[in-house]
Amino acid sequence: MYRYDEFDETIVRERVAEFRGQVARRLTGELSEEEFRPLRLMNGLYLQLHAYMLRVAVPYGTLSSRQMRQLAHIARKYDKGYGHFTTRQNIQYNWPALIDVPDILEDLADVEMHAIQTSGNCIRNITSDPYAGAAAGEIDDPRIWSEAIRQWSSFHPEFSFLPRKFKIAVTASEHDRAAIKAHDIGLRLYRNAAGDRGFEVLVGGGLGRTPYIAETARAFLPEKHLLSYLEAILRVYNRHGRRDNKYKARIKILVAVDADDFRRQVEAEWENSDKDRLNAPLEELLRIRRHFAPPQFEKLDAESAAFNVARRENATFDRWVSHNVAAHRHSGYAIANISLKPIGKPPGDISADQMDAVADLAERYSFDEVRATHEQNLCLPHVKKDDLFAIWRALGDAGLATANIGLVTDIIACPGLDYCDLANARSIPIAERIAERFADPVEAADIGELKIKISGCINACGHHHVGHIGILGVDKKGEEFYQIMLGGSGAEDASLGEITGRSFSSSEVVGAVDKLIGFYKTNRQDGERFLDAYRRLGPDPFKEALYGDASNN
């Protein structure tokens, strides 16, 4: 994985020193909260319902065990002993004291981490495929390109005061595990018919109040031109994105007005630019590439006898393998997902002790690497099948062996009204109660892949628009109600969910989900997921299952 050199180190340390000075000016009253606000936001520090919240960047979701241990240390020393992984592969601390934040940033810098550009109207943390370098069928390691973008976008002088925040996701696989079509820019590296590598550049995706699936801005961009092309898109957006209304300020609105005109403007800007100067030089890309050289995998048989025996003898282990373990490109290895969705707990939360346990496992079994996923889970990307049973037992000891990746209980939820001052309704308790309803692992396995995503308000941090079942908290005369959407997807088959009808009270919502799932189970065909059944049958029968007669909507 990428390691800082003296230049990266200098930049991050200088940032810490700068913010230490700004915090000191705030604490003495030289800066008002109003003046301090944009400065703290540039460092990922929000003022929430009850306290400050610090969002720490995990570039493209990759962590070493040393970094994970430092995150545990920060949780213990400055917070309440836990952290929260987000849908953008970042980690948030919910209870830091302002006076401690410069020290937290210093501790992060000690392990080559920071909170730069995790908020504010700038280019945010670059997200990528959590299976990068591990999954079969990858054209290249997308982290090489993510790191090039990370450096280019850090403290970009022209693009630090954009109309609105800007999110970029990169993948190099047919399978989209980074929700690239729900990003301001999504990049998919592939090989064209001539055998050359380049990016499909998607632009204008995003959720929030007006969700859009990204449009293709350019079907094939030779990879060497990545940074100059990004610069052209960002420049067109910086100049022409709306600034009169924050809810219409994302690039998706600019693209939606006239996508062809937007493409023409980007191409014209790009053709006019000094591409050679803006693009990353080949030797710099090679330097970054060397950091992502594959680990020294052993030559192993594809099948592990010990692993197969353990699966046969232990049904609980077998279930965990079925749901949480994914195929690795290298013979005898596997990808082990760690669910942060234990039944009845807030999605994405992890205690300091659990972070240490994950760090130990990564160090011992996974070439020192952990990944955060955009679905608020973790994974160990490179483990031997021979070691899976030992890993599973250690995860069990740490309370991390929930076998539910991709299932009905693997729910994405925003922090909601429990933490967030924008929310209309709580998200976490709804997620917890749905998970409790479907806690029976046999029933959950029978339901199969089902992505439930919950947001506490229309800003859609819980991605409800792209949930197979999306749940949106709304305020009805001071009471929390929940709207249900069906048919969304954030994967390569991306689509936006459709609203079913009248909303449900917080006591009705679990029952409503239950009805939908019951209808699916009765009407599914062989091997058909909930989403596939919805796409085949259309919304009406599902609405009828929810509301009885469709005329009651």
Added chain:
Amino acid sequence: MATLRITDADIVIDERPHGEEISLAEWREGVRPEAGRFELFIPNTEDVDALAEIISRFEAVILDFPNFQDGRAYSQARILRERLGYKGEIRARGAVLCDQALFMVRSGFTALEIGAGDAEGFIRAIGAFTAFYQPAADNAVPVRDLRAAKRVAA
């Protein structure tokens, strides 16, 4: 109000009065300055790509920050410097805050209109960083080129 001037050599407060200023709208209406040092005020909604011929007649261009979150003038400054090759002064006006000053300098601004007595904070903020990742409109050598130079030296 004071003017902070930034060169590669130093950063100084310049007490001299500004030149004669006209707006782009006035220029388009046919206003022509008579003699002396002329400065052109360009709103941040303007497409500066089309202004190459006009700006060549002015010794300074003034770009606007109506509020600190409105970053359109950063793009305008870079286009003036890097694409149109404008060599005169580019001066920032409006919500010019010390914590944005370095971005302005990197985008090609060589003068900032700041509050009297604010210079110290600006000079500190502009000097707060010594390494930069991306090429921009200043003379800073991007980190990638420093890395390459180090490799050659080694």
